[in-house]
Amino acid sequence: MTLERLLYISESRLGEAEVNSSVAQIVADAQIRNAALELTGALLFTGTYFAQILEGPTESIEQLMSSIKDDPRHANIIIVDRSPIEMRRFPDWKMAYHGPSEFVSRHVVRLLHSPPRSEQRRATEWLTELAHEFSVGPLPIRNLNRS
Template structure:
């Protein structure tokens, strides 16, 4: 019997040290380098940069994900790295992406400009998000 190798997945959030001018460009450069290393390690995943915070999912062999996290945790471009969830998963969720990336403009675009007719739940979620923005402003 051929057994599929286990997929190990990890989700963390951190606080950005790149939230000034030039931060977006620095993150894009970092993503370009990260894609090469992830591809060579067989790691896939996604990164969201929301100016003040990063959220990242990494998935691959346990060894590869651990090796990457050792680099990522000591990276001075962010701080307070908090692993939210980690463990084996049945299958990769980002198998087409060495590192899918969404920065602030893309995030706002997807949040505000739905590309199809949306249900009332979407409007409720948007209003709830706007209330949180207003409270934080």
């Protein structure tokens, strides 16, 4: 089975009043769906953007991305990186999630502005590493208000 890692960024269409419940529902649904599709990964949310790392079989990633493209909670989806992998970075997480971060936001926005390929690769690796660090400890769903 061929495994891939995909990183995409999308703009959130969630209203401020629905952020907490909607992101919690996204994570809960993803954990169930990803298990069925043999996908692992992590979700980063900045309050404005989602950045998600998916790992798994090519066909499963295709199926999930098709669903995400039809999801009204996402807009302007950009696939930042897609590459074959030999082993998963998130083998124990059907969907790791830590909470919103302004620090992460700066790096996500940088990827949206078409950086040179070498800088894009570094930023992709950095976001993947950051998501992995978040996934090491317990991951409570935090208050997502943008205040």
